[in-house]
Amino acid sequence: MRTLRVTYTEIRLQIAVTLLSIAMASLLPVGKAQGQTMEVLDTAQVIVPPKPKIPLRLTSFRLGVDPTKPLIAGLSKFYKSPTDYWEVSAELTLNNRFFLSAAYGFSKTGRSDIALEKSYIYVNQGNYYRLGLDYNILGGKTQYDAVFLGLRYSNATFDHSISGLTGRKYWENPITSTSQSPFSAQANGQQANWVSLAVGFKVRIIGGLFGGVEGRLDNLLSYDDSPDFTVVDIPGFGLLKVDQTSKYNFSYSLFYRIPLWKHAAYE
Amino acid sequence: MRKIVLTFLTVVTVCLWSSCTECDPISNPVTSANVTFYRKNSAGTGYEKYKKLVFASVNGIYERFQGDTLLATIVALDDTLLNSRVYLPLRYDADSSYFRFLLADLNTANAETLQIYHAKKLVINAPDCGFYEQYSEIEVKGSFFDSVNVLNPLLVTDTTVVNIEVFVNDSIPGNIE
Numbered sequence: 497m498r499t500l501r502v503t504y505t506e507i508r509l510q511i512a513v514t515l516l517s518i519a520m521a522s523l524l525p526v527g528k529a530q531g532q533t534m535e536v537l538d539t540a541q542v543i544v545p546p547k548p549k550i551p552l553r554l555t556s557f558r559l560g561v562d563p564t565k566p567l568i569a570g571l572s573k574f575y576k577s578p579t580d581y582w583e584v585s586a587e588l589t590l591n592n593r594f595f596l597s598a599a600y601g602f603s604k605t606g607r608s609d610i611a612l613e614k615s616y617i618y619v620n621q622g623n624y625y626r627l628g629l630d631y632n633i634l635g636g637k638t639q640y641d642a643v644f645l646g647l648r649y650s651n652a653t654f655d656h657s658i659s660g661l662t663g664r665k666y667w668e669n670p671i672t673s674t675s676q677s678p679f680s681a682q683a684n685g686q687q688a689n690w691v692s693l694a695v696g697f698k699v700r701i702i703g704g705l706f707g708g709v710e711g712r713l714d715n716l717l718s719y720d721d722s723p724d725f726t727v728v729d730i731p732g733f734g735l736l737k738v739d740q741t742s743k744y745n746f747s748y749s750l751f752y753r754i755p756l757w758k759h760a761a762y763e
Numbered sequence: 764m765r766k767i768v769l770t771f772l773t774v775v776t777v778c779l780w781s782s783c784t785e786c787d788p789i790s791n792p793v794t795s796a797n798v799t800f801y802r803k804n805s806a807g808t809g810y811e812k813y814k815k816l817v818f819a820s821v822n823g824i825y826e827r828f829q830g831d832t833l834l835a836t837i838v839a840l841d842d843t844l845l846n847s848r849v850y851l852p853l854r855y856d857a858d859s860s861y862f863r864f865l866l867a868d869l870n871t872a873n874a875e876t877l878q879i880y881h882a883k884k885l886v887i888n889a890p891d892c893g894f895y896e897q898y899s900e901i902e903v904k905g906s907f908f909d910s911v912n913v914l915n916p917l918l919v920t921d922t923t924v925v926n927i928e929v930f931v932n933d934s935i936p937g938n939i940e
Contacts, residue, residue, distance in 0.1 A: 577891055609893045616894055618887060658885060662896065666852045667823060667838065667860075677856040679885070725885040737787070737889050 552590050553757045558706065560585040560751040565601070580604040585749055592642060595630040599747070603654075603731035613663040613676070618725075622654025622686075624732030628694060640700040640753075648692035648712060652731045656722070657682035681724035688719035688730045698751065706751040715742045786892035790920040794896055795850035796879055798927045803909075810930050821849060824861040824876075837863065848925070853881055853898050853918075877929070878905040901926055 565581035572579040583601035590596070604621040630646035659680035667677075696710035714733055721727060730736055734745060801810035825836045854860045859880040866874065882900040887893075898918040903911045912928040 607887070607889065607891050609891050611893065614893065616885070616887065658887070660894075662855050662885075662894075667825065667854050667856075679855065681885075723882075723884065726887055728887045728889045735889050738789070738886060 550591060552594070554588055555591055555755065555757045556589045557754045557756055558587040558589065558751040559754070560587065560599075560706075560708070560749040562601075562747055562749050564748045577605065577607050579606065583747070585751075587751065589753075592639060593632050593635060595628075595632070595642070595644065595646070597626075597628045597630060597646070597648075599626040600624070601626075601732055603729070605729040607728055614661060616658055616660030618656065618658045618728050620654055620656040620727075620729040620731070622652055622656075622731040624650060624652035624730075626650040626692075626732065628692075630694065640706070642698045644694070644696060644698070646694040646696075648694050650690050650692065650714070650732055652688045652733065654686050654688070654729075654731050655682070655684040656686065656727065656729070658725045681722070683720070683722040683724075686720040686722070686727070688727075688733060689717040690714050690733060691717060692745075696747075698749075700753075704753040706753055708749045708751060710747045710749070712745045712747070713742065714745050716740075786888065786890070789888055791895035792897055792918050792920050793850075793922055794855075794898065794918065795852045796881075796898075796901060796918065796926045797922065797924060798849045798851055798877075798929055799925045800849070801928060801930045803930075803932060816849070818849075819865040821851075822863045822865065823852075823854075824863055826857070826861060835861075850922075851877070851879065853879065853883075855883055855896050858883075859904075875907045875931075876905065877903060877908070877911070877927075879903055879927070903927060 562583040562585070565583050569579050569581045581601065581603050583599055585597060585599035587598070588596040601624050602622075603624070605619070607618040607620075609616060626648050627650075628646050628648035630642075630644040632642040632644050634641065634643050657680070659678075661676040661678055663676055692712040692714045694710055694712045696708060698706050698708035701707050716730075716733070716736075719727060719730060719736075726738065727736055734743065800813040800816055802813055803809070804811050823838045825838045827834050851860065851862055859878055862877045862879070864875045864877070880900075880902040881898045884897045884899070885894050886897050888895070899916060901913055901916040901918075903913060906929070908929050908931050910930045912930070913926065914928055915924055915926045918926065
């Protein structure tokens with residue numbers, strides 16, 4: 497009996513503590529999740545709790561190189577317009593949602609047309625950089641891959657020169673009786689600026705190695721036009737035809753990813 | 764993701780394939796200034812256009828420096844006369860082209876001269892498709908004609924576009940339109 501009485505006492509005590517706890521809990525400020533739980537109970541609806549917001553952080557740093565540019569330069573040795581290209585890039589990723597990208601490259605282009613009456617050799621050499629911001633339209637659906645839309649600003653500084661022979665009908669040199677006139681001109685420190693709309697993707701190949709392709713619609717804002725001859729190439733923009741102001745360009749990149757912020761939510 | 768990658772690679776390949784640069788056929792601008800002559804009418808109140816001029820010859824004066832000495836040689840400019848127009852070929856190797864118009868009496872004392880100053884630029888037809896000379900900013904200085912008017916300072920592809928109008932007195936024989 498004693499045992500039973502004690503048991504009753506304990507039960508009463510437990511009930512009292514429980515009621516006290518409920519009463520105290522009801523005095524505390526009610527959180528959003530608790531409120532929603534009450535709502536679920538009230539309306540009998542199924543509501544998925546919202547995903548916790550992950551603050552924007554620099555999650556990784558990627559270093560890249562465009563392997564196709566040296567390849568194209570190597571193949572161009574077999575053509576009449578030898579070229580030399582390279583491009584490196586770096587990228588900061590924010591939660592695999594935003595990418596801050598920068599690229600720096602070198603370009604040397606030679607063009608020529610050798611004809612009997614008129615001939616020329618054009619050489620263009622310079623550097624360029626490209627800065628941009630991308631948005632991953634896949635959002636948080638993937639940890640590493642991205643399909644992105646972006647904006648770019650690019651600037652090039654280049655030197656170019658031309659030399660050759662131009663025919664001169666009627667104005668034959670009376671001393672040498674030659675009907676061709678040599679010419680040469682050079683312009684250094686020329687500048688060009690353009691903005692681009694970019695679209696592309698980046699995928700994880702293996703481990704920290706990534707591959708990416710980017711297509712851009714480049715729109716020239718301005719460029720220095722030489723007084724003696726036209727600009728034929730702009731480093732990073734490429735071939736510039738007469739009166740051309742925009743063109744499509746593509747870049748291929750291999751990246752290596754260096755994680756900066758390790759957290760379960762970002763991995 | 765694989766579908767997206769394959770689609771994008773296909774688009775890129777097609778775009779690259781279609782973007783192979785070829786030589787565009789273009790019409791090069793002329794390299795000769797089109798000069799039209801006008802003569803005072805009989806009343807002396809205005810000018811009327813020559814239908815055909817009768818110059819004995821039109822020559823270029825090839826000026827060049829040898830050290831500090833300016834040398835000049837008369838060079839023949841054949842085929843520059845065409846009906847009422849005279850096509851004066853401009854020099855690419857100099858900033859001006861000097862011309863001498865010899866009247867029909869072959870007296871060099873009656874020769875008229877015209878010096879055309881011009882800017883010039885090489886325009887390359889990319890990629891590797893030759894180039895052409897673009898003459899512009901034509902000015903005429905030192906003319907011994909009555910007066911000269913630059914109508915179009917830019918040489919274009921259309922050979923009928925008149926660049927320079929020259930007004931002369933009625934001493935140069937020719938037919939009026």
